Amino acid sequence: MLRVNGHAYSFRAPVGRSLAEVLRDDLGLTGTKIACGEGHCGACTVQLDGMPVLSCITLVHTVREREVTTIEGLRDHPLVEAFVRTDALQCGFCTPGQIVSAAALVDATPAPTRDEIRHGMAGNLCRCGAYPRIEEAISTWQG
Amino acid sequence: MARLIKSEKEVEGRYEEVWTLVEEDALDQWPAGPGDVVGRDATRLDGLVKARGEARYTADIRLPGMLQAALLRSPYAHARVARIDLTRAAAAPGVLGVVGPGEVWGVSEEIGFEGSAVAAVAAETEAQARAAVELIDVDWEELEPLLDADEAVARGSLVAETRRYERGDLEQGLAQADAVVESEYRTQTLNHNPLETHGCVCEWRGDAIDVYISTQYIWGLRRDLAENLGLPADKVRVVCEFMGGGFGAKNGLGNYVVLAAELAKRTKRPVRCALGRREENVVGGNRNATRQRVTAAARADGTLTALAGEFTCALGWEGWLPPTAGPTQLLYACDNVRTVEHGAKLNLPPMAAFRAPGFVEGTWSLECVLDKLAAALDLDPLELRKLNYAHSDPMDGRPFSSKNLMECYRRAEPHWARRHEVRARSDEVWKRGMGLASQSWYGGGGPPSYAWVRLGSDGRANVVTAMQDIGTGTRTAMAQIAAEELGLLLEQVEVQIGDSARGPFASISGGSSTLPSMGPAVRSAAADAARQVLELAAQRFDREQRLLSLKGGRVVSSDGGSWPIDEITGLLDDGQILGKGARGPNPTGMRVLTFGIQLAEVAVDVGTGEVVVERVIAIHDVGRVINPLGARSQVEGGIIQALGHTFSEHRLDDPETGAVLTKTLDAYKLPTIADVPEIVCDFVDEPDAHLTNLGSKGLGEPPIVPTAAAIANAIRDATGADVTSLPITREEILRALREAAERRREPVAAGTP
Numbered sequence: 001m002l003r004v005n006g007h008a009y010s011f012r013a014p015v016g017r018s019l020a021e022v023l024r025d026d027l028g029l030t031g032t033k034i035a036c037g038e039g040h041c042g043a044c045t046v047q048l049d050g051m052p053v054l055s056c057i058t059l060v061h062t063v064r065e066r067e068v069t070t071i072e073g074l075r076d077h078p079l080v081e082a083f084v085r086t087d088a089l090q091c092g093f094c095t096p097g098q099i100v101s102a103a104a105l106v107d108a109t110p111a112p113t114r115d116e117i118r119h120g121m122a123g124n125l126c127r128c129g130a131y132p133r134i135e136e137a138i139s140t141w142q143g
Numbered sequence: 144m145a146r147l148i149k150s151e152k153e154v155e156g157r158y159e160e161v162w163t164l165v166e167e168d169a170l171d172q173w174p175a176g177p178g179d180v181v182g183r184d185a186t187r188l189d190g191l192v193k194a195r196g197e198a199r200y201t202a203d204i205r206l207p208g209m210l211q212a213a214l215l216r217s218p219y220a221h222a223r224v225a226r227i228d229l230t231r232a233a234a235a236p237g238v239l240g241v242v243g244p245g246e247v248w249g250v251s252e253e254i255g256f257e258g259s260a261v262a263a264v265a266a267e268t269e270a271q272a273r274a275a276v277e278l279i280d281v282d283w284e285e286l287e288p289l290l291d292a293d294e295a296v297a298r299g300s301l302v303a304e305t306r307r308y309e310r311g312d313l314e315q316g317l318a319q320a321d322a323v324v325e326s327e328y329r330t331q332t333l334n335h336n337p338l339e340t341h342g343c344v345c346e347w348r349g350d351a352i353d354v355y356i357s358t359q360y361i362w363g364l365r366r367d368l369a370e371n372l373g374l375p376a377d378k379v380r381v382v383c384e385f386m387g388g389g390f391g392a393k394n395g396l397g398n399y400v401v402l403a404a405e406l407a408k409r410t411k412r413p414v415r416c417a418l419g420r421r422e423e424n425v426v427g428g429n430r431n432a433t434r435q436r437v438t439a440a441a442r443a444d445g446t447l448t449a450l451a452g453e454f455t456c457a458l459g460w461e462g463w464l465p466p467t468a469g470p471t472q473l474l475y476a477c478d479n480v481r482t483v484e485h486g487a488k489l490n491l492p493p494m495a496a497f498r499a500p501g502f503v504e505g506t507w508s509l510e511c512v513l514d515k516l517a518a519a520l521d522l523d524p525l526e527l528r529k530l531n532y533a534h535s536d537p538m539d540g541r542p543f544s545s546k547n548l549m550e551c552y553r554r555a556e557p558h559w560a561r562r563h564e565v566r567a568r569s570d571e572v573w574k575r576g577m578g579l580a581s582q583s584w585y586g587g588g589g590p591p592s593y594a595w596v597r598l599g600s601d602g603r604a605n606v607v608t609a610m611q612d613i614g615t616g617t618r619t620a621m622a623q624i625a626a627e628e629l630g631l632l633l634e635q636v637e638v639q640i641g642d643s644a645r646g647p648f649a650s651i652s653g654g655s656s657t658l659p660s661m662g663p664a665v666r667s668a669a670a671d672a673a674r675q676v677l678e679l680a681a682q683r684f685d686r687e688q689r690l691l692s693l694k695g696g697r698v699v700s701s702d703g704g705s706w707p708i709d710e711i712t713g714l715l716d717d718g719q720i721l722g723k724g725a726r727g728p729n730p731t732g733m734r735v736l737t738f739g740i741q742l743a744e745v746a747v748d749v750g751t752g753e754v755v756v757e758r759v760i761a762i763h764d765v766g767r768v769i770n771p772l773g774a775r776s777q778v779e780g781g782i783i784q785a786l787g788h789t790f791s792e793h794r795l796d797d798p799e800t801g802a803v804l805t806k807t808l809d810a811y812k813l814p815t816i817a818d819v820p821e822i823v824c825d826f827v828d829e830p831d832a833h834l835t836n837l838g839s840k841g842l843g844e845p846p847i848v849p850t851a852a853a854i855a856n857a858i859r860d861a862t863g864a865d866v867t868s869l870p871i872t873r874e875e876i877l878r879a880l881r882e883a884a885e886r887r888r889e890p891v892a893a894g895t896p
Contacts, residue, residue, distance in 0.1 A: 030203035031196020035338040035387070036420040040808035043338055071196035084190035087776045091614025092193030093202075093338040093387030099194060118817040125808065127338050127388050128614055129783030131816040133776060 002063060004029065005073030013060050020044045020055035023070060031071035031096045035125075042124035045097040046070045052104040071096035074103050079141045088137040090128035098124045102138050112138060148728060153585050155391070155496045155654045156466035165590045168663060168727020170670055170836035173627070175767070175829060179695070181627040182828075184772035188618045188638060189385070198385040201357040202417065204344045210239060212406055212416035213272035214399065215262040215279050216426070217254040220490040220801030221288040224252035224261060228280040232264055235278050237271030240264070240410040247405045248371055249398025254283075255460035256492045257802050258425035260398050265406040265414050288490035288801040292434065292457035295487035303464040303486040308472060310538065316449030316479025320440035322519040323449075328437065328508040329868040332457070332794040333430040334423070334811055335497055339387020341427055342417025345403040351378040352404060357386040359393045360651040361611050365643050367396040372404060383611045384641035390784075391496035392428035394653050421806040428495025429794060432457040433467060435508040439516045445530040447477040452508065454484045461493040462486070465501030470509045472538055473736070474583050475531040490801045496653060498784065499844035502584050503851070507869065510580035510852035514859060524856065525552060525559050528581055528740075536734040544730050545831035545838075547764040548581065548738035554825055555579065555740050558760045562860065565744050569861065574749055575757075578856025579742045580849035586765065586841035587735030587834060588659030589726070593647035596625055596668040596722035598676065602696065602709040604629055606638045606665055610649030610657070615843055616773035617657050621665045623769055624837070628669035629676075630693030630708070650726075655737065655841025658769065660726055663835035668724025675720045680711050730833040737845045739763035741782070743853040747861045749880060752873030756786065756820040756854060765840040767830040774842055775824045781846025782822055787814040789851040793870050863887070 002009045004027065011026050020037075023029045023046070032055060035043035039057035046055045047069040074080070079099050082088070089095040098121070105112055105120040112120065117138050126134065145166045152161045177183050192198045224244055233241045242263045244252040250260045262279055266272035289295055296305075317323055343356035352372070358364050361381045369376040386393070403416035418427060433456050440449040454467040468482035497503075517524040529552055535542050562577035569575045594608040606625045612618050622636040629636075639645060650660040673693050680698045681688035690701045699705040712720070729735060744758040761778050768774045791812040795804040805811040830838025855866050864879035 024203075025205070028205070030199070030205075033200075033202065033338070033387075035340070036808050038420065038807060038809075040420075041338065075195045075197075080191070080194045083194045084186050087186060087190075087772050089187070089190065089193055090616070090776060090780060091338070091386060091388040092189070092198055093200060095193050096196040122815045122817045125338065125813050125815065127336055127390075127784070127813060128776075129780030129814070129819075130776060131783060131814075131819045132779050132822060134816060135819075 002060070002068065003065065004068040005070060015061060017060050018056050019046065019058040019060045019063055019068070022060045023055060029070050029072050033093055033096060035093065042101060043094050043097040045100045045124065047100060047104055050104060050107060052101045071100055074099060077103050079103055079106065079137065082137040082141040086133045086137040086140065088130050088133035090130050094124060094126045098126065098134055106138065106141055150728065152589055153654070154651065154656070155500055156469055156502065156585055157463070163590050165728040166725035168667060168836050170667060172830055172832065172836055172838050178627045180623045180633050181769050182771070185619050185623055185633055185770050186772065187616055188622055200339055200385045200387050201342050201344065201355050201383065202339050202387065204355045206344060206346055206413040209344065209413040209415055210265040210267060210406070210410055211269040211272045212263050212265045212403055212414050213269065213276045214260050214402065215276045216422065217257060217259045217261055219254055219283055219285050220257045221286040222254040223284040223286065224281055225284045226282040227262065229262060231278040231280060232275040235271065235275035237267035238264055238275045239266065239412065240406045242402055242405050247401050249401060256490055258422065258492055260402070263402040263406060265410055290489055290491065290796065290798060290801050292455050292487035292489065295489055296455055296485045300488045301486055302458045302462055302488045306464060306484040308468060309481045311479035313449050313451055313479045313481040317440050319442065319448045321443040322516060323438065323440040324512055324515045324519055325438045326512050326515060326867060328435045328511060330433045330504045330507060331869050332432040333497060333788055333792050334794050335390040335392035335428055336423065336808070336811065336813060337388030337390060337392060340418040340420060340423040341393060341397060341399060342415070343400050343403050344413055344415045345407040346413035347407055351380065353380045353382065354400065355382045356400065357393055358383050359389045359611060359613055359653050361609055361643050362648055363394070363651060364396055368400060368404065371396065371401055381643040382641060386611060386613060389613050389652070390498050391500065391653060394496055394651060420808060424806045424811055425803045426492050428497070429492060430497035430500065430503070431459065431462070431494040433504045435467070437508045437512045439512045441516055441520060443520060445520060445522045445527050447475055447531045449479045450477045451481045454482065454505065456484065456486050457489055457491065458486045459489055459491040459493040462495070467501040467505040469502050470505040470583060474509065474533070474581060476533040476537050477531065491796060492803065498847050499584050502848050503788070506580065506582060506848050507851050510849060511855050514578065514856045515865065524579060525555065528552065541732055541734045544733040544735045544833040545766065545829065546736070546738060547827040547829050550827050551738060551740045551762040551764055554762045555742060558742050566860070572748055572750060573746045574861040575744070575746045576857045576861025577742060577744050578853050578858070578860050579740060580852035580856060582739040582741065582845055582849040584655065584737050584845050584848055586655035586659065586737040586845060587729060588650065588656035588841060589729050591648060592650045592660045592664045592726040594661065594664040594668040594724050595647060596672040598672050598712060598720040600712050600715040602635065602712045604631055604636045604669070604672065606636065607646040608640055608649045608661065608665070609643045609646035610640050610661055611652050612640060613652040615657065615777060616770060617652070619773060620658055620769045621661065624662050624665045625669040628666050629673050631696055635696070655843040655845065657841065658839055659835065659841050662769065662837045662839055664724045664726040666724065666836050668722040671724055672720050672722025675722065676708065676711055683711060727835055733833055735834055735840070737765050737840045739845050739849065741849045741853045743857040745854060745857040745861055747858055747876065749862060752876035754790070754858065754871065754876060758821040758823065759850065760823040761846055762825040763842065763845055764827040765842045765845060766834060767837055767839040768826050768828045769839055774826060777842045778824045778846040779822050782850050783814050783819055785847045785850030786818060788869060789854050790870050
């Protein structure tokens with residue numbers, strides 16, 4: 001059993017299968033992206049009980065009863081609107097991971113400083129270089 | 144009326160004379176400055192679906208019965224497959240198809256570089272496919288790899304013929320000079336690393352094939368795959384609704400596509416083939432390393448008398464020779480110029496176009512050596528650039544279609560004036576300074592490109608064209624252009640792109656050509672639809688058509704009176720107004736280029752060699768800016784990618800074996816949010832009066848061109864140290880600081896320049 005975005009899913013997966021693979025391939029939740037598959041880029045970020053984790057290097061069997069929150073569960077988060085308003089995305093491939101990380105950051109620190117944003121978001125790579133806008137989106141997410 | 148013209152076609156600085164079908168472009172440009180929609184900030188049309196994780200990328204395509212392919216790639220840089228046995232792999236669990244060397248294009252027994260494809264397997268799951276690849280039994284015959292570019296040039300191992308260019312008399316130019324500076328510069332191999340790796344899904348439908356692929360050029364892929372498969376082009380449908388970046392790496396057809404098509408044919412199932420990140424960092428394409436020996440000479444008053452360069456490009460096993468000498472040939476008025484460009488063929492993975500290929504590398508050396516020259520002459524670097532301003536094409540005297548680089552320089556002055564203040568903030572440890580570098584690049588686009596506009600009874604417009612959005616905000620810019628022409632709100636326009644079966648031919652998303660190629664076609668299609676609306680309005684409201692125009696969602700008559708547009712379109716019921724548009728020709732006899740200048744402020748720790756870039760100011764001239772919000776994002780993104788090129792990114796190859804050592808994003812270091820300085824953007828925003836019905840040029844590439852040189856010049860300004868190699872590591876800074884200290888100790892011998 002896997003709890004994702006408030007829903008319970010039953011799944012069968014061999015030992016060694018990653019949370020990202022189960023989300024994308026078994027549950028069809030393709031909002032979570034895999035860009036490196038080895039925990040270096042942050043594109044696959046999801047939350048486990050509110051903590052950001054790299055789902056591509058999280059074995060699905062280690063999740064147990066923890067609640068998984070993916071971008072699909074954060075679609076109405078004000079950060080989504082803030083990312084669009086500030087143009088904090090270009091190709092958009094890293095964006096779900098950015099927003100999941102940012103949501104965890106603002107949950108813990110609703111008004112993060114520039115340094116807190118840079119520290120909290122340094123694990124999410126954006127090859128298009130939307131970083132200044134991502135910083136702006138997170139600084140202004142409450143409107 | 145359509146006609147055939149013989150014209151120069153440019154992509155990424157490669158020119159060829161071709162017959163081109165063009166249609167006349169009779170529309171006058173809009174006045175300069177913001178319109179109702181164009182020239183105003185617009186958030187992305189597809190922003191929400193991307194941010195909500197709803198956008199379906201190629202990596203997200205899941206077709207019923209889809210198999211996964213995996214490739215056997217050579218671990219050796221130079222080798223032959225002496226024997227290969229696929230039987231164990233073919234019998235492995237889940238495996239339904241195998242392809243061996245020589246069976247399709249690009250899969251061979253002759254290994255020219257690490258990662259060369261040798262065989263492929265399709266299986267029910269990716270894990271099964273990869274496990275099966277391990278069971279392929281191969282005897283490799285290892286061969287000696289050729290890895291040094293200078294050695295390759297000396298031996299005549301070249302991908303392309305050496306390119307020579309000369310104007311004037313270089314020796315005479317050197318003899319006339321009061322100062323001559325020579326220097327050698329190097330640039331490293333760089334990987335594109337789009338976050339979505341190369342990938343496709345192929346599915347046969349009878350004798351036709353659907354290809355879902357992350358590509359920068361739907362139509363080029365359709366043409367090349369059709370040719371490869373021996374099919375008529377209309378039997379190949381190419382779909383790319385969203386793509387996770389490309390930067391030049393996804394311009395063309397790759398062997399992974401041909402393999403997926405072949406495996407799909409053999410297994411009668413859809414087949415997905417995508418590169419893993421480690422494969423991407425080997426065979427995904429790269430910006431080739433260079434070694435550049437350059438000379439710049441000038442009279443005491445700063446007039447350039449000679450520019451010369453010998454550029455050796457380490458292209459790898461295949462590729463093409465990028466215009467590394469381009470900046471030296473084009474950026475300044477100089478009578479005597481000689482350049483030589485070599486393209487070394489090596490046992491290394493092939494290069495690919497990477498955001499302003501050639502110009503990024505060539506601008507680095509030219510703009511650095513120019514600052515050395517300014518120092519030798521005791522001239523201000525900005526003044527030196529103004530003094531040698533090219534008012535017409537320095538290669539052939541053609542006028543520029545537009546050039547506002549002097550205005551960029553003028554806008555740079557107040558920033559540049561702060562350099563004394565910046566330097567004064569230095570202390571014992573941190574030395575501060577400012578540097579600048581000019582930029583030129585292509586970016587004018589060209590025909591052909593087509594668009595349709597469909598107007599429904601609700602007064603909403605749909606732009607339809609089979610182009611792709613690489614991530615620059617193409618959809619949004621096209622919608623703005625259509626809305627402006629039709630007098631609609633941006634919200635009343637949808638854009639349908641990304642499918643070769645759904646719309647007319649559209650150009651490549653490369654060479655900064657998307658906007659200048661597609662934008663005018665979209666405007667022309669919207670104008671065609673608008674004309675039809677006005678024809679109907681003239682009949683319906685009994686007015687002369689010449690009095691009518693569309694504005695703010697209304698039909699407006701110049702003699703008073705206006706009506707909501709849906710009073711006309713509402714009469715259509717299920718009927719539609721169909722507008723058709725094409726990109727007109729480029730201006731004949733003119734050179735179309737983009738221009739700009741960037742300034743960098745840095746702080747250098749002279750003890751450790753640490754560099755902090757505190758601010759980058761970017762002033763660019765790309766004609767009319769359609770979406771200032773998106774344009775600023777392009778500039779910031781280009782500069783941030785350039786920061787990676789300048790400091791952290793470096794593909795390392797084993798000098799003995801030719802194996803790529805930096806295959807992961809742990810080893811190949813991309814910039815992070817914590818590396819970003821303050822970035823100030825400014826656009827001249829003056830429409831190019833000679834270029835199309837828009838006057839817009841492309842902006843994808845220009846911002847990445849001058850950054851590294853501006854930073855190096857700032858480091859020299861701060862410390863006196865000449866860095867010459869990219870990336871600028873701490874070791875390179877410390878080396879340059881030691882060299883500068885020695886130079887200060889040894890007085891320059893009399894008579895030497």
